[in-house]
Amino acid sequence: MTTEISTPLLIDGQERAASATFPVYDPAANGTVIGHAAAASADDALDAVAAANQAWPAWAALSAAERTAICLKALEGLDEDADERAEILSRENGKVRFEAAIDLMVFAGRFHQAAQYAPELDQAEHIAGPPFDTTITKLPAGVVTIIYPFNWPLAILAASLPAALMSGNAVIVKPPPTTPLSSVRTLQHLVPKLPPGVLNVVTGADEVVGPIVVGDPRVRHVCFTGSVGGGRRIMLMAAPNLTNVTLELGGNDPAIVLDDATLDEAAVAKMSGATFMTTGQVCMALKRLYVPRGRYDEVVDGLRTTLENAVVGPGLDPATTFGPLNTARQRDYVAGLTGQAEAAGAEVLTFGEYAVDAASGNYLLPSLVLNPAADLGIVTEEQFGPALPVIPYDTEEEAVALANSTWSGLCSSVWSADTEHGMKIARQLRTGVTFFNNHNATAVDERAPFGGFNQSGIGRELGREGMRDFTETHVMAVPSQEG
């Protein structure tokens, strides 16, 4: 595909060509422009806020069941150009083609999942008196802004968008600056089928759009998925108006292999995939691996087997198993962490080969960092790339303490053949989710709330909790009539 793609803003039900655009680059080919997205001006962003603010009361006046039906109907026709959109996503993100297709499937799937809970919002809760006959309802926040990252853009957008819409809010979507094209192309299907202003999309520079779609007093909830630093900036921008936030931020997820873990080929393949999927660029990737000293070599050998045939190349090449990192900055950061570990005496094993000139894109071979000191960046920081520290431990107490001694708290995993044993360890882990004999996005129970402890975030997405996060609780307390 050589045609350049260009995408508009979507405001108040209309496509709008902004007065400026910004280029979207191919991470697999330095300097190659895939297309251009509209660069919203401050006025465009203000128009999106105004449109959403105008739209939400009528949308909120529908029942949740009606809104849910409209949202599901808006998905119709998404399949028609799914191949084209997956290709665009693969090109702008760098990810392998089949992952891009999965991203699009998850987008639709999460609408259907949310549709199972949304109609419950029509059922008020009652507390019978005396002293009061009280009715408790969930009202929409009003205008909601959703900001999300490049790595699994449509799946992550759909962790919140269906809940925000079905619970009665009007939404402003701010797509990721490096991968906006597949998002706008997808949302172009939905916008015409929703009342004008209920769903608005503004691509553009963070510093122009952000202060308005986050900081405008008419915006009542901001849902941000991205880096810890980004989350901090969002919260500061939301603070002057006490705008509510849901933050899904970075992680430094620990995995604890217990001495009774089954580590056959299938288990190790899962472990490897959980670490290196999307070239390691996933918030809930396995990022620190704790292994009993007695099984250390076995784990390293197993992972080696999964990595030695790695093919690092363009995401659209069917032979590629590892696409490029999304940005050169991130590639350099990860290479810096492994370089630092090596200089400090840790053994760094590098695997696979480049299918193309390594310098032609943001490429990096996958690696394992063996026996790193606990204070090295590869252990303490979120690498967000294809490098995994493998850390031996002697006692389970030590493993739990190491796993918990972090700024993060997104997900964790326990690897054991004995569920009881695994649960005993899991109960001690301070993360939003603990997986068993698996890790990362493929292990998520879509019905359950998802989110992190500590600096991995605030609030929850998915499940009933994710739906409630976009509502305000309204209590109507009527004094009971005297008998």
Add this chain to the structure above:
Amino acid sequence: MSLTNDISVPIRHPDRFFIGGQWVTPSSSASIHVIDSHTEEVYLTVAEAQAADIDRVVSAAREAFDNGPWPRLTHAERAEHLRALGEQVVKRSGDIAQMWPRESGPTARYHQHTEI
């Protein structure tokens, strides 16, 4: 009932902080005057925490959460502690009914109607 200026405050250690299960000496002699809403005179002087005291209290809470028994009790066990606490508050409600009107202004009558 009559309000008097009798400054007998039923607080055992207004010059200390309760940190980590003990009455401890503050890091400084800084204090806060609590003004009687009725007389606008000083009713009681209590210790004022400085950064060092805050460090100490946050560390104590962190230690209690990370290594103490409280977060590892069952909800039912914690409820037992809270009930015992509540009983003590009820026992001392006469004292509290004397203090609260002075420091914040509501009537003692109001307090007695809203006590636990």
